[in-house]
Each structure stands twice: as structure tokens, then as C-alpha cells.
Amino acid sequence: MTGLRASFGFRRPEFSLELDLDVPPGGVVAVLGPNGSGKSTLLGCLAGLLVPDTGTISLGGRVLTRSPRTHVPPHSRGVGMLSQDALLFPHLSIVDNVAFAPQSRGVPKARAREVARRWLAEVDAAGFGDRKPAQLSGGQAQRVALARALAGEPDLLLLDEPLAALDVDAAPAIRALLRRVLRSAAERSAVEGPAAEGSAAERSGRACVLVTHDPLDALSIADRVVVLAGGRIVEQGPTRDVLAAPRTPFTASIAGLNLVAGTANADGVRVASGAELAGIAAADVVPGEPAVAVFPPSAVAVYRAGTSGTGSPRNLAPAVVGSLEPHGAVVRLRASGAGWAEGVTADLTAAAVAELELQPGSAIELSVKAATIAVHPSGA
Amino acid sequence: MTGLRASFGFRRPEFSLELDLDVPPGGVVAVLGPNGSGKSTLLGCLAGLLVPDTGTISLGGRVLTRSPRTHVPPHSRGVGMLSQDALLFPHLSIVDNVAFAPQSRGVPKARAREVARRWLAEVDAAGFGDRKPAQLSGGQAQRVALARALAGEPDLLLLDEPLAALDVDAAPAIRALLRRVLRSAAERSAVEGPAAEGSAAERSGRACVLVTHDPLDALSIADRVVVLAGGRIVEQGPTRDVLAAPRTPFTASIAGLNLVAGTANADGVRVASGAELAGIAAADVVPGEPAVAVFPPSAVAVYRAGTSGTGSPRNLAPAVVGSLEPHGAVVRLRASGAGWAEGVTADLTAAAVAELELQPGSAIELSVKAATIAVHPSGA
Amino acid sequence: DAEGAADDGAGAPRTLTVFAAASLTESFGALEKRFEAEHPGVDVTLNLGASSKLAQQIDEGAAADVFASADEKNMEKVTAAGRADGEPAVFATNTLTIAVPPGNPKGVRGFADLAQPGLTLVVCAPQVPCGSAAETVEKSAGVALTPVSEEQDVKGVLAKVQAGEADAGLVYVTDATSAAGKVEKIDFPEAAGAVNRYPIAVLTDAPQADLAREFTEFVRGAAGTEELGKVGFGRP
């Protein structure tokens, strides 16, 4: 088995998608990207609902699409998809919705219903089996749709924001379920120990492409991350690496980190305006080449303008408070200013905000210790 | 103006909703609650799409519903709603979708389109004006639907998970927009200073009920929080108070805090199994009455079983690693065990997890300093 | 009332409305043209349909001038309702004939042959004139017919013979004449026992009573004889 290999182009009047994507059997790739970056379009092409204009898609060595001639229809691809809308069949009961996939594979009705009830129990929707989809709440419908997609036990599972409408209690449970179902047996045993039990399908090593806006999903379910922007892959790699050392502002804001792009110099990064930001350069940084400086909001100290003194932090910049937003236990301040200070975020305690009497518009100074700044070569 | 006063009951065969809810003019109430707790049903009743079986709903002193006779139809309630599905009119262009509400109020077409384009720009969807809804991505459609609901400039705005499908860059921007639009002029000027500019409608002090699963939305947009469970209000109050001192496990898990329920005693809380958890009791805790102990995951230290020693932390309990999940920069460990340790979460660094060689199933000991534990009287 | 109101002498167009049985379509069409040629400024409008329907329409107050019926029964309905001005006059007769497909595949020679087994026969329903005539002949000739279809009108019978679907059909001479070349006509003596008579009458409410009388005379006169004779009608 070679898993999924996709390399294709798909064009719309104002949008084009062009990418190379490999997912090994048992691998889970998270696709991140801003709204409209082409994530759903990608899934549509993989599922066979859209026909790429160029390129090839193959799964387990079998060619699914080779433009312009070969196009295996969706139902014989072995690809299952959970789309962004739940789209439960309105005329079937919940249990029959979920039993639809096994029945389509030829499982007899009674047996398929059994399977369906098991999946419903997995997503904590066992109680709704006999209702019609119109009688469910948004989150309940979402869970049922996920159960339906999983019950298909496809070789390649495509999930488009499976956790978007779920409540905070349900989300971790579903996340755990996905992890259990998706991770290959080999990998799972290392994490969960020999106690882990799973059906044959769970051990089959199916590949999965997971679209999400939540870095937590990516971190906890996926092995690899692909970041799309404008229909192109702008970043990819093992999940932790990408989120720890993001090279695009989008990935950085997903990971909650600050990211300042510029040109590498001996000491760190020089941004377009000429300002410099000192940091610790990674081994592969070449002075003169594009590079990014990455640092967490918690590493950014804030002073009222003119009160920063001269201490150990080497990076200092004047700025203005742009916005203040509660962020968990802390308050996240977004600065606007010149040079590298533009758009930098800092996490402060509420007490600090009160003490410094910070308000949007307040003049401040940002200070970041160079030791907390990592400099990476930048992709673009 | 008296804002929204609602006190009604709505029954379905297997579900009933029964609540009292007041929202002052300019007030924003966040409604939290598990899937299926009745949040959308509540909005439906307020919007006039569902007819309560008992009770009264009034807005600005005007009776909207007094069961069983009075029922002001949705279109003359002055209530606008963004439902969980975007439901953009498929036959209208994006700009006409947004212009629909002003046009319904009698604004001439050209002017309504202008208004629409302004709102589209606000939600960063200005570029799509001439497309049809079928040509948008999920998140784009969601933003347009929000713009459409806002363009109606209703006296009472009902938003059902307005940010669910948005990407990480868009969400803070939209959150800021909502804050700007929703907060009353008085309150806003205190936060954003005199520089804040806003249209007449923005200053009008409209009331808003916001359904969300994200505590960040609640914290950053709402003044008050209402927590629904099974169709009843189980908790309510000013947002920060509720999230800082949650009294139900659901609210606690929203806020990311640990919550242990039991009976108050002199020193803290005694749980059902007899185990005790020492903490700092709030003034209104009565020994012998139900109480909850609340503490953040970061306050929980983890040791391999038998290695905890005897230091200052007074609360110690044996447990087993249930799950390990990356959670932002840290790893969140969920313990299973007896007494108060059951279900408690602890945030650890990845380094600590590696060093302690923690895996699901590893035997551990949890330790929590009593000083970090707050004890509140519990609602139920 | 706009219908035929003469405002300035002979030049003004006048409309004469004639309700005529459908079987008169061809002959009355020709008569219409000739009458119009002789009466400049007169427009004859034909309303063609089943006699029963026309009688009904007259009964419901249709503003017609002349009614030419294909049978006396329907004319009686009109006279009984007091809608006819004076006694109706019979202006044409019609008799039954046998129509067979070209070449007469079943070799039909007379009425009795219609009862032969294996012959597909089509007749009119007893409710319509050609059907009641057929019934009369059947009784008087003592032959029991077993048609596969009792059609609503002669055209139905003719269509099936023409299509070769029926081996024989009982139709009127006039119909067989107008379909000459597509069907063959086999006259039989028993037909004389059931002659169908076409009466014509001016109606009481006729907007153009004078013109109507002129038209009836025209139909009963030489022109009528000529045109009606062309398609096979007999004279009373």
C-alpha cells in the first residue's frame, strides 16, 4: 500500500488549486488554511466530486483520477467524506443514516443497523437513533454525520471541520475517538499501550485528510500538517515542527506565536523598514536570505512609553496598543507600530493591564529578550 | 427601554425548555451549554419562529409573545437572527443577500446595496459581492450571513455560533467587530476611548443573545453568561465571575478549569467517596452544604507513583494517566482515579512528560497546593 | 350589439352566424364562399360541431342565425325549446354505405357479409345518428353484427378503415365520397330503410333574421343542391 498520492491542478474562474500531497497508509494529514484557501475544494477533488483539470490522484497504488481521461466515480474510490454541512438524509432515521454506508457495501440491513448503533454510541449519539435529522440540534447532527462517515470504513477518510459545532465536553471525546480510529495500529500501540482495543477497520491503517481551523485538532490527531493559502501549499511537515516553527503568519497565528519576516543577518532578522530583531538563528539560516523570527506572546514585555529602562532585553520598539482581548487566563494585547512591533501580540495578566492603565491607543514600548526569539529560514 | 424580558416554556416530546432571561438594552448575553441543551430552541422562540407553550416575551416594553394568544410574527418583532446554518438565499448575489434586510425596511435598492457593501467590508468579504452563495467557501458564507444579520440593525440580535467556521485570522477580527457593534456606547467609550467611532445604530444600545461554544467569545463579547443544560438555566451571572468560579462541570470545562463537587467542610470540600480536598473557601460557603472546588490544570503537579515526597502541597491523590493531549504549548493530562483525582486535568510541559515517561496507564500521583484551590457554594 | 349591426347601408360588414353539423364542413364551406360572393359585405361564420353540442349551445342562448342539424332529433330539441323561427326544412339526406380499405381485402359484397367471422367491423355508437341508422338496418336485415368498436362519429369509423385497422365500417355515403381513394364504397340495398334527414332552420333570436332566411333558401336552392350533391348528399 502506498497510501494517497495526489498531484493535481483544479481551476475556477477566480481561484486555482495546485498541489502535491502524499499521505501514507495510516497517516493523518491536517490541512490548515484561511477561509477560501481551497481546503474543501481539495477534499472535493480527492473524493471525486470535482474533476481536476490536470494531474493524477492515486490511492493504494490505484489511479483514481488521471486528467483528462480517467475518473473513478466517487462511490468506487474507497474514499469517505464528511463535508462541511452535515447533510444527513432528511428522509432516513438517524440510525439508517449511519447504516447507509455499510448497507451500500452490501452488509445486510439488521447487521448494518447494529454497526450503526455502535458508531452512534461512539459519538455519544446513541439516544437519537430513531429520530429524524430534523429533530436534532446542530451539534448532534454534526456528530451523527461523523459517525456516518466513519461507518463507511473507507481507505481514505476526508473530514471537513468535523468538530466545528461540538461543545467543549464532546470535542475532546470525539477527538479521542478520531485518534483511536485513525492512527495506525503500530503507531497507536506506542501511545496507548497494549490495552488498546480496536476493530479490524481501526487497525487497517487507513489514510485521513482532516481539514480544521483548530491547531489542537492538528496537534492531537494529525502526524503532518499542510498549510494552504490561495490554493497553494505554503508550508508542510510534521505537525509539531510546523506549529513550533511556523514560517507563515497564518500558521503562526494558528499556533499563537509571533512571527516577524525579513532578511537574515548575522544577529537575527532585518525587517523591511530597516529595524533589526536579534534572535537565535537556526543552523540552516543563511545571512542575506529571507528568514523569520518566531517568539511567543508570553515573551513580550510591555512598558508605558519611556519607562522601559535599559536592561538585558536587546529588542526594544515603541508601539501603540491596538486591541486588548481576554485570552484564557491572560489578556492578549495586539500592538500596532513601526518596524517589527507591527502586529506583535503580548500576553499580560489582567493585573498588569490595570496597573499600566493600558487602553487601545495607549503609547507603549515592547521588549523581547533575544534568547526567546528563534530565527528560521523562511519558505517564501 | 427595558430590553429583552423573556420568561417562557416550550415543550417537545422529549425535551422541554423553561427559562427566565433578561437582557438590558445594550447588553450582550452569551448562552453556553452542551449540544442539545436548547440554545437554538431559545433563539427560535425569541425570534418568533417557534411558539412557546407558556409565558411571555417582551422587548423594549412591547409584548412579543404572551401564550397562548399573542404572537407577534417574526418580521415585525425587530429581532434579527443568524442561525446555525448560513442559509444565504441561493438566488440572490452576495450583496443582495446582505441588502435584503435594509430593503425590507424600505431602504431604496441603491442605498441598501451601499449599506450592504459596507457590512461586507466589515466582515472582510467585500470581494465576493457579485458572486452567488454557491460560489463561496464555508467560512466566507458564514461571514456573509453575519453581515446580513447585522445589516438588519434589529433591536435584538440573536447569533447562533457566529464564529464557528472562521479561520484563526478572521475570528479575532469578527470578534472585534461584534464587540464594536454590540456594546452600548456608554460601555464602549470606557474601553476604547473617545477615538471610537460608530454609526447611529452602533450606539443604539441594542440587546444581543449570543450562542457559542467558545469561552473566548463569551469573555470578549458578552457582559453576562447564561449556561443552559437540558433546557434549564444552570448558571448565570457576569461573564468573568461565572468563568472564574464555575459551578457546573460543563462551565468548568469551558473555562478549562478543574472542578470537584462535594460537601463543604471547614477546610475545603469532601467528595462522595470521603476523600477531602483542602482549599480556600469563599465567604458564602456554608459547611455541610454542597460546594465545588475549582483549580486550574496548571496548578496540578504530577509525580510518578510513590515519588511525591512530603512538601507543602496538602492535597495528594494516587491516579492513573487516562489520556495525554497536546494543548497549545503544553500537554494536558487527564487522570483517572479514585476520590477527587477522577477526571482532573493537569497541564505539563512536553519535556516533563518525556522525563516522567508518562503514557496512558502509567501510575501517578497528583498534588495540588491548597492555596490554588477556590471553594464556592454549588448551585445544584 | 356589434354582431351584424348595420350602421351605414350595404357597405357595412354584416356577420351571419351559421351553426352547422360537422358532417357539413366541406359543403357548407363551399356554400359560405358562394353566398359571400353573392352578398358583398356579408361575412358568414360557421360554427361546426356535433349536432347535439350545437343544439345545446343554442339552448344556452348562443347568438346564432341558422342551425343546420345532421338529424331531426336535435332539431326537435331546438324547436321544442321555442328557439326555431318557423318549421325546419329538410335540405339533404344521407344514407349508409359500407367502407372497406382499398382492394377490399375481405371481399365484402353486401350487408350480410359484415357478420362473417374474422372480419373486423367498426360502426357508430347507437347514440349518434349513423349508429342508430346502423341499428335500424341491422334489425330490419336480421343480421347480428359484432363490431370491435362503436365509434363516436363517422370520422372515427372512417379513420380506422383508412388505416387498414378495420376490414369494414358502416359510414355515410358523404363520408365515403370525401375519402374516395382511401376507402372503397360498397352500397347495399338495406340502407334505404334508414335514411338520415338534415333539417335547417332560422333561429328565433337571430340577429340577422332576413339574411338568415336568404341563406336557408340558398342552401335549399340550386347552389345547395350542387354543393351538397358533390359530396354525396341526397335531396329530400
Added chain:
Amino acid sequence: MRANGRAGGRSPSSAVPWVLWIPAGLGLGLVVLPVLGLLVRSDLTRFPELIATPASLNALQLSLTTAALSTLFSVLLGVPLAVVLARSRVRGIRLLRAIVLLPLVLPPVVGGLALLYLLGRNGFLGYLLDVTAGVRVPFTTTAVVIAQTFVAMPFLVVSLEGALRGAGTRYENVAATLGARPWTVFRRVTLPLLLPALGSGMVLSFARALGEFGATITFAGSLEGVTRTLPLEVYAQSESDVDSAVALALLLVLVAVLVIVVARPRSLEGAR
């Protein structure tokens, strides 16, 4: 759909703009008043006697049987045809769509003639049937069913096709990604979602078949108990006795409405 009828417990009566009641009332009047007029004019006391003749009852029974059969055939042939026309992307499908409209517009008598030319003894299909199987179609009850199907099926096809286009293909796409073959998709998704439209379409084609006159008499003839359906009987009666014709017609209407109202399953009402 989940959001389709969010209405759970009680939902408010959907607001029909009151201005619409005016044209709606006029439309209803156009339909009801003539029928009322008919009732007023007819001598209701004579009804039983007029109706309970063997000829009428025969005709009624024949009409119901043949109309039911031709509705069945319309469904069996028309549903697939509608699906193909609405969903297939084969070249020339637009032309086919126009062709299906033909029998809608063809005067029924000419339609009957066309059938006669095709299936009659001298027609090319009829000749084949006669020679190979000894089957002759005209003047049989089969001919009635064929004639009725010919005129009624297009009503079903056109109304279904409209519904199919309006519904879009998203549920069908979902079913395909769940591994359902086209046939399964058709049977378990397309068809059930089409039920309300199928209900309307069946009513239309049943009604059209039941009222069919011209094509039937031209192609099948009119023989009591074999091919003389109720409309043919009504027509024949109207030659001699208008009152009994009207009585018969009202009987037809009554029976038809009963059949439609009673037999129409709830599932076809769209009240999901």
C-alpha cells in the same frame, strides 16, 4: 434536512401574504363555480338511477383499472426518463427534453392516430407484433392503457424533471462518497427525496389518464367493457341524454378525487 422544518413543538402558522388570498380566491372560484353550476343544474335525485346502469358501472370500472395501470406505467417509465433527462450530461439531452414535450401538445386525436399508425396492423411495430406473436393491439384494453400512458406520462416527466433540477445533487453526492452505487443512490436517496413531486406527478398523470378521450377512441375504439372508458361513455351519453352524461361525469370526478385523496400516501405529501 435538519434546518428544513426546525419547527418542533408548535411553530407559528406560516405567513401567507393576505393579498395572495384575492387571486387565490379567484382561482378557486374559477375551478369551483362551474362545477357548482353543474351540480345546481343537474337533478340530483335522478343520479342513482342514471348512474347505476351496467354500462356506466362497466365504464367506471374500466376507467379506474386502466388509469391506475397507465399511472403505474407512467411511473415505471417516466421516473427513469425524468432522472436521465435531469441528470445525464450526454450530448443532445436538450433535444430529448424537447421531444418529451411532444405528446403534451399533440391533439389527443392525432396522438391516437399516431399510435394507430405505429401499432396498427399496417404500422411497422404492429405488423411485427402481428406476424411474430399474433398480437393485435388496437381495440383491446391494452390499447387503452397505451393511449393513456402516451398522453399522461409526459405530465409526470415534466413535473418530476422540474423537481429534480430544483433539488440539486448534494444528497446524491454524499451518498456516493458513502460508497453507494448509482442504483443504490437512485433507490435510497433520489427517489425518496422526490416523493412529494412524485405525488404531484402521479396525481397529474392519473387525472390526465382518467380524463383521456381523444387518443383512446382513435386508437382503441369504443366498445363496452373492453375499451369504453367513462369519458367515452360520458361522450356517448351526451349525444342522447345530457343529464345522464353530466351525472356520469360527476361520478367520475367524485371517484377520482376520492381515489386521489384517499390513496395518496402521506409520504407523498412532503410532510417529512
Added chain:
Amino acid sequence: MRANGRAGGRSPSSAVPWVLWIPAGLGLGLVVLPVLGLLVRSDLTRFPELIATPASLNALQLSLTTAALSTLFSVLLGVPLAVVLARSRVRGIRLLRAIVLLPLVLPPVVGGLALLYLLGRNGFLGYLLDVTAGVRVPFTTTAVVIAQTFVAMPFLVVSLEGALRGAGTRYENVAATLGARPWTVFRRVTLPLLLPALGSGMVLSFARALGEFGATITFAGSLEGVTRTLPLEVYAQSESDVDSAVALALLLVLVAVLVIVVARPRSLEGAR
């Protein structure tokens, strides 16, 4: 809906199960073969001469005008009626729904009779009109339009009602929460979303009106240039010459299909 036609650039040809092609082909054959047979049997070279008579052209023009008018009236009265029937929760609406089916089943001749009984000089509405306004309806072009509307409107109503029930009310609810009054909702949401079904319904009622014979000849008579529409002309022609009747019928069919295919706006195709 957003997800309605996710297909953007190219989407694969929707999979029609191949088994469906068999009944679909049969259905198409049932429709096409008879018409082909008709074409084969008729002498095409004589067509122009047969058709280009003043009588035929008059009839054609009259047919197109009256059918267009009655389609218009069917829409004006039938759309509101369908909306009221599908959306209103007034008691007794089920009965009204059954009543609308009446003209569908009434043999057209009896329908014509009913109209005559109502609007004729002796009918209660006809008498009123005659006495108060001096208007006599029967035997006028107006009568043709009324007869055609009477038989054609129910087709529109039934097919629209099915579509309305299938579509549900969620977009209408959204519009209401945006402050749109019922009339605005109807005009800007209900109606546009109904367009594909309205397209089918209009085709059906136009076709039915164009082919209408029985009710017209009974109620309006058959006066050349005034009430003799093409089907009536076909009937009249068939008295003397079946061939020219067939030619005329084919003309009718051709014109109708052209009108329907050409005039049917894209917006009614459901290709949103």
C-alpha cells in the same frame, strides 16, 4: 444553498444508474416512435401547401395568443392558489386541495358544459353579466381563454404545490427574521426559489391550453378567427381530409415545442 451546487470548475457527470436507461429508453420510445410513425406516413412535400391556408394560419395565431393568455392567467391565479394551499394552516384546506383537482378529472366536454351553465345567458353569472354589463361571454375569444384556463390552471397548481411542500420554509423563515413582510418574502424568496417548478408548471399548462379541445368547442364554439383554435381546426379539417389534419397537428407540435424551448428562460431551468 451554499452546498447546493458545490461543483465549481468541472464536476463529474452525475452518475445515472445504467439500468435506468432501459425504462427511460422505453419511455422515450413510447413518446417518439408514434410521432415518427406519423411523420413517416404523412406526405411531407404537401406540408407547406396544407399549412399555408388562411384558416390554418388564423387558427395558429389564435391558438398561440389564447394559450399564452391562459398560461398568464394560470400563473396569476394559480401561483397564489398553490401558495395558499401549501402554506396556509386554515382549517379545511385539505378539502380545498381536493377541489382543485376537479377540473383535472372532469372530461373537458363536461367542463365546457359546466362553464356554459355558469356563464351562458341562462347561467347565473352569465345572466348577471348580460343584464348589468351587456357582456356575453360564450362564443368569444374570451370564452376560449376562460375554457383553457379552467383546464390548464390545475396542472400548474398541483405541480407548484408539490414543489412548495418539498422545499420547506427555512429560507422564508430567514427572510422573516430579517424583517421582510409576508408579501416581500413571497416576492423575493418564495417566488424566485419556485422558478424551476414554475417553469415546469408553465410548460404543462401552456401545453394543456394549446391542446385544449373539448371544453373550448363546447363553451366557445368553433368560429373561424374567433374561437377556432388549431386543435379545433384540426378537427374540422379531419372531416374532409385526414392528411391535412395531421399536417396541421404536426405544425402545432412544432410551434409549441419551439415556443416552449425558446421562450423558457434559463432562470426557469433550475440551473442556478
